[in-house]
Amino acid sequence: MTTTPPPHTRTYFATDIFETCIVDPTSDVAFLAELMDGVLMLAEEDEAGQAWCEEQGYLGYTSYASLNDLPQRISAFAELEKRLVKAANGFAKELGFELGSHKLSMDSFWVNVLDPGAGHSGHIHPNSVLSGTFYLDLPEDTSAIRFEDPRLPFMMNSPPLKSDISPDRKRFIYIQPSVGNALFWESWLRHEVPVNMADEPRVSISFNLG
Ligand SMILES: [Fe+2]
Numbered sequence: 001m002t003t004t005p006p007p008h009t010r011t012y013f014a015t016d017i018f019e020t021c022i023v024d025p026t027s028d029v030a031f032l033a034e035l036m037d038g039v040l041m042l043a044e045e046d047e048a049g050q051a052w053c054e055e056q057g058y059l060g061y062t063s064y065a066s067l068n069d070l071p072q073r074i075s076a077f078a079e080l081e082k083r084l085v086k087a088a089n090g091f092a093k094e095l096g097f098e099l100g101s102h103k104l105s106m107d108s109f110w111v112n113v114l115d116p117g118a119g120h121s122g123h124i125h126p127n128s129v130l131s132g133t134f135y136l137d138l139p140e141d142t143s144a145i146r147f148e149d150p151r152l153p154f155m156m157n158s159p160p161l162k163s164d165i166s167p168d169r170k171r172f173i174y175i176q177p178s179v180g181n182a183l184f185w186e187s188w189l190r191h192e193v194p195v196n197m198a199d200e201p202r203v204s205i206s207f208n209l210g
Helices: 029-045 047-056 075-095
Strands: 017-021 060-062 106-114 120-123 130-137 145-148 172-175 181-186 191-193 202-209
Touching: 017 075, 017 172, 029 047, 029 075, 029 106, 029 130, 029 202, 047 060, 075 106, 075 130, 075 181, 075 202
Parallel strands: none
Antiparallel strands: 017 181, 060 106, 106 202, 120 191, 130 181, 130 202, 145 172, 145 191
């Protein structure tokens, strides 16, 4: 004789955001300093990047549109890239990607110096599998990264949610990572950096893997 199961809810379609330490800020201070020197050098010397930022109204500096060979230019970036690729492939495994004998590799890699008062509006990273950001300097009161529920465009008639709802049901999630850590997510996941309210620049390195 079969018994009727009690009412139950199944939850599917998970969206994962992975955070891991890439550079230990207590034991690896010299490496963090080397990365920061690299960023500051680029911000000072990359004239094409500076011009692009000015044209686009980007407050601060990004190498996004001007340089695509940072790991070849600066050895600390090459080491960082290696660590990020390793962590990303661990995340890909967790996500259950069937990659055969292939591994994800770095497609692009750029630095961001977001000045006080600057933000980066909502966007996705096209033509990539995984994306992420490594955090180099997060001054006090700087913005957290905000992710949005990828199903948002379908929610034309969804009522608002209660404020005490559990984080996995929220429509927007704010994550404030630690310096030396990186966040990884699938590249289709829309995210933004709200205005940097700190008195100092917010410094990070973003990347795409394919
Ligand atoms: Fe982004």
